[in-house]
Amino acid sequence: MLSVKNRGEITAVGIGTAGTRIVSLLSRKSLFVGRYVYVSCDEGDFSTVERADTVLIDSPVDQKLTPSMVRGLALGSCSRIADALAGSGVVFIVAGLGGATGSGLAPLVASMAQASGAITVGVAVMPFGFEKKLKFYAGVSLRRLRAASKGVIVIDNDTLMHSSPEESTLPNLCDSANRAAVKALGSLLSKASEGSTPVGLNKLLGTVLQDGYTLLGLSSNQGADKTEDALAGAVVSLGNLAKAKEASRAIVSLDGDSSLSAREVGMAVERLGSMIDNQNVDVEYGVDYRGTAQLQVSLLASGFGSTKYDEYDPLAQVLGDRVLDDEMDASLPAGLEALQSCD
DSSP: OOOOTTSOEEEEEEEHHHHHHHHHHHTTSOBSOOEEEEEESOGGGGTTSOGGGEEEOOOOSOSOOOHHHHHHHHGGGHHHHHHHHTTEEEEEEEEEOSSHHHHHHHHHHHHHHHHTTOEEEEEEEEOOTTOGGGHHHHHHHHHHHHHHSSEEEEEEHHHHHTTSOTTOOHHHHHHHHHHHHHHHHHHHHBOOOTTOBOOOHHHHHHHHSSSSEEEEEEEEEOSTTHHHHHHHHHHHHHHTTSOGGGOSEEEEEEEEETTOOHHHHHHHHHHHHHHTTOTTOEEEEEEEEEEESOEEEEEEEEEESOOGGGGGOTTHHHHTTOOOOHHHHHTOOGGGOOOOTTO
16 A cells, blocks of 8 residues: 655645635645645735745736746746745645646646655646636646646536535635635545544545546535435536546545434445446545535546546647647737636
8 A cells, every 4th residue: 555654744735826725725624734835926815824835926027927928937936936845745736727827837836846756746626617718728737737746636617616606706606616625625635533534645645646637526415315416416527527437446535414324434435336337446435524414425536548628738639648848838829818717
C-alpha cells in the first residue's frame, strides 16, 4: 500500500479566485492538510486568508490577460512560490480552469511542486457548460496539469450547480459551486473524529495516482431511500463526464446523516460495481456523520483515459501527448480569449 508517512508536510495551494476561495474554506475544516498557500493576480482574493501564506503576481499591464501572459508575469515570483512549497511531501493544487490565472498558473505551480520532490495532485474545477469561451483554455490547461502532476482530480461546475437554487445569481452560483466542492473535498481530506470513518490520505492517493483522470461525482438526497438514490445520482453525474464503467478504482464518501446504518454503508459499497456496470472496480469508502437529515454521496473514481473535456481542446487530437507551447498559446484568436467571471 502507498504510504507517505514521514515524507514532509501536506500542503494545499489555492490558485486564482476560485482556487483561493475553495482552499480558504477548506482551511477552516479539520483536515490532514498542514499548510495552506494562495497564489493569485488579484490582491482582493487574499482578503480572508493569512497574508504570510500569499504570493501576489503583479500585473503592470492594463489589459486582459491570457494564460501565457500570466505565466510570464509569474516568472519573477517563482522563488517565493518555491519557498512556500519547500518541505512539502504532498501538494494539492486547486484551481478553476478556463480563466487566465487558474489556467496559466496551475500547471506551472504543479511542475514546481513535482520538481521539489513532492507528490503533486491537481484539483481542477472545470467551467460551467454555458461558459463556452472558457472551454479552450480549460481543456489546454487540464492537459498541461495532468502532465505536470502525479494525478488530477477533475470537478465539473455543472455537477456542483445542481446543489444551487435555480434562481441563483451568477455570483451566488459560483459561491454555491465552490461550497459544494469544499464539502466534497473536505469529506475526502478529513481527519479521524469520534463517530466517523475517514477515507485517509493513503487510500485517497492510492485512488488518485492512477493512469488517466480522476473524476468527482456528487449527489444529495434525504428521502426514504436516500443512500441508494444519492449513490445513483452520483453515478449519473459521473456518467455525464465519462463512461463510468471504465473506472478502475473508486471511493464512496457518505457525508451528513447521523442515522446512517452500517448496512446502508455496506450496500453503497456493494452496489457501486453493478451501478457502473463494472464488478471489478476496487472500492474504498469513508463516512462522516454530521447530524443532518440530508445525505451527500461523493463518488471519486479514477482510471479514465478519455472524458468529455477532450473536446474542449481540439488541438489535442493533432498534438497527441505534446503540450502546446507558450508562443502558440499567446497567439490564439481574440475570439478564444477567456472570460474570468469565475476564475
